[in-house]
Amino acid sequence: MAPYPLRDRIALLAGLAGPLVAALALMPFRTDVSNTNMALILVVAVVAVAAIGNRFAGALAALSAAAWFDFFLTRPYQRFTIAGSRDIATAVLLLVVGLLVSQLAARARRLRLVTVTDARYLARIHDTAQMARIPGSGGAVVDFVAKQLTDILHLRGCRFEYGSLLGHPPRLEADGSVVVGHRSWDVDRHGWPEGEVEVRAFGNGRYFGRFMLQPDPGVASTLQARLVAVTLADQAGTALDTSGAVPDG
Incomplete structure (x- = not known):
């Protein structure tokens, strides 16, 4: 805890x-x-x-x-x-x-405190959206989002994997929940699960890659922070789609 x-x-x-x-x-x-x-x-x-x-x-x-x-x-x-x-x-x-x-x-x-936190989250989403509008900014947006995710989720690190899905790590879903295998994981109660957690990036319905979160096991992040993380990952996917990146498959 x-x-x-x-x-x-x-x-x-x-x-x-x-x-x-x-x-x-x-x-x-x-x-x-x-x-x-x-x-x-x-x-x-x-x-x-x-x-x-x-x-x-x-x-x-x-x-x-x-x-x-x-x-x-x-x-x-x-x-x-x-x-x-x-x-x-x-x-x-x-x-x-x-x-x-x-x-x-x-x-x-x-x-x-919630109001102040909301304002900071909105600022992050706004800054990412502004960057994503720049032509050819897909890679820069991915790097920027990785840093944002590390900050708002209090991670040890975060990296982006392009292309195919390998393995079955725990996954952060669009609704802010975390799934381990086929079971829901209670982050609010137990904190993050062990190992890396993936957040998939889609643009225009196409899969481009995933952010691999490296949290400290047992340390929780709020639902609000997790929802913002998913939103930022979606913005990265949209930026990659706009930049003309080739999706997997």
Whole structure:
């Protein structure tokens, strides 16, 4: 499996420590500030964690905020016990609101990342299409696409084989799925299979060759990245067809 991103690991630590630090900072004011206002401040800490991390970090921050609110800011102090019914209600609301807001913040961050990623993918497809319009650019487009595939799929390498199909390596299909033999391979769950993976390049319905991907076994690529890879391979096939390359068979 791919390593857990550093940013998310930091967010998990912040989910534990952030609400604790906020609760400790509020301790000198706990007799002057209402518990409701202190709970709202802790919610801000939860949102901050969720915004820089993921939904798990946000949920951890919500649980941490509710626990430290109970321990430091409600009577009896320094005990995981709440005497007042209003304080109990505030603690429960803090937990619920913290969980809900953290999920919304994490979702907003995820949508932003997807938007940025989409823009980068579209730029790659656009650049390849522009190059493919140049007469006789088939070979250059193939080399360009091989580099693009290496980048977006995080491969160790990628090469292009012209002509006949040899052997039966795992294959990346047009729908982004991967087939090993006659069986579907769950890339999202298991990562790439061992060995090279082929992506066939067709132009005007004719087979010209295939890109041989060299991924690290067990390392996953997103479905979105795999679909972009297939699109780029198709553009290479179209460029070869336009350039007058002779297809196999």
